[in-house]
Amino acid sequence: LISSAIAFKKHYKSRAIPKAGQIEGAKFEKGDGAVSSEVSEKTLDAKTVALMFSKRSTRTRVASETAIQLLGGHPMFLGSGDIQLGVNESLYDTTRVVSSMVDGIMARVGHHSEVETLAKYSSVPVINALSHLYHPTQILADLQTLLEIRQPFTTDLSSLSGLTIAWVGDSNNILNEMMVTYPRLGVNLQIATPKGYDLDAEVLERANEGIKAEGGKGKIIHTHSPEEAVKNANVITTDTWISMGQEEEAARRIKDFAGYQVTNDLLARGGAAKDATFMHCLPRHKEEVDDEVFYGDKSVVFQEAENRKWTILAVFDAFIGRWKA
Numbered sequence: 001l002i003s004s005a006i007a008f009k010k011h012y013k014s015r016a017i018p019k020a021g022q023i024e025g026a027k028f029e030k031g032d033g034a035v036s037s038e039v040s041e042k043t044l045d046a047k048t049v050a051l052m053f054s055k056r057s058t059r060t061r062v063a064s065e066t067a068i069q070l071l072g073g074h075p076m077f078l079g080s081g082d083i084q085l086g087v088n089e090s091l092y093d094t095t096r097v098v099s100s101m102v103d104g105i106m107a108r109v110g111h112h113s114e115v116e117t118l119a120k121y122s123s124v125p126v127i128n129a130l131s132h133l134y135h136p137t138q139i140l141a142d143l144q145t146l147l148e149i150r151q152p153f154t155t156d157l158s159s160l161s162g163l164t165i166a167w168v169g170d171s172n173n174i175l176n177e178m179m180v181t182y183p184r185l186g187v188n189l190q191i192a193t194p195k196g197y198d199l200d201a202e203v204l205e206r207a208n209e210g211i212k213a214e215g216g217k218g219k220i221i222h223t224h225s226p227e228e229a230v231k232n233a234n235v236i237t238t239d240t241w242i243s244m245g246q247e248e249e250a251a252r253r254i255k256d257f258a259g260y261q262v263t264n265d266l267l268a269r270g271g272a273a274k275d276a277t278f279m280h281c282l283p284r285h286k287e288e289v290d291d292e293v294f295y296g297d298k299s300v301v302f303q304e305a306e307n308r309k310w311t312i313l314a315v316f317d318a319f320i321g322r323w324k325a
């Protein structure tokens, strides 16, 4: 998927990927060769993808609609105010009806069980566009971004092995997705969450199974100290302290997360790597990261946001465009 996302980005935006010679000593490897003709194939020609979003979205929605259009398909956005779902019709009935008329569904839901139910009863592929538990398409964009900045001449994810990523923030869907993705690739995850915001036990179990299955190279370290989490980290990342649906807990959370703002002072105090990259899925608020870091020269947040489009394009192409019933 990531090599396909990189090829799509190259095809539609030739300035995106560094050329050999721009980085001293770098050699061409896989992923920087000729763009396959498959990239220009309109695999969603005459197809419709329903975007069933029960929560707000900027990046995922814009990435999805523009990606579907590039693949020759029609994006049908169905927000919670547009359809009967949740007001006048069950999820089961809605799934049966919508999937009988479209070629794929991308769904942003509240509880994770909703996207599982959709996937169970849909007659067409269902992609998770964020649930309370996971956000898979976000981490695909993060992987593409990490490759672009750390290993620009390969699409081989194993080249990321040995990196250390620090998470300073909430125990939420973005962290969960990182836990089930990074360590199995040999990437270490150093996590700081406040007391009372522990890691999800089932997610941790799934993460550990993944590490075992891949040979056990990446480590997960959990602490309540932001300084400890950023120690020697090559990448620093965080997310909002108040995820969608938690608005009523805002005051308590802001109090509980005191000392968790990512700042250059924290990175220096904790001993992060000097060239540590800053990443954030967005949307961002000043409380979790200050302007100096967020807009600083080590921040790749806008490249990361743009890569939502190229990775979602690869996902739609592979799982909806090329899907056979």
Ligand code: CP
Pocket: 056, 057, 058, 059, 060, 061, 130, 138, 281, 282, 283
């Ligand atoms: N990162 C992300 O999913 O952003 P949106 O909520 O704007 O889609």
Ligand code: NVA
Pocket: 130, 172, 173, 174, 239, 240, 242, 243, 244, 281, 282, 283
């Ligand atoms: N944790 C955030 C991610 C937004 C992309 C939320 O669920 O609201």
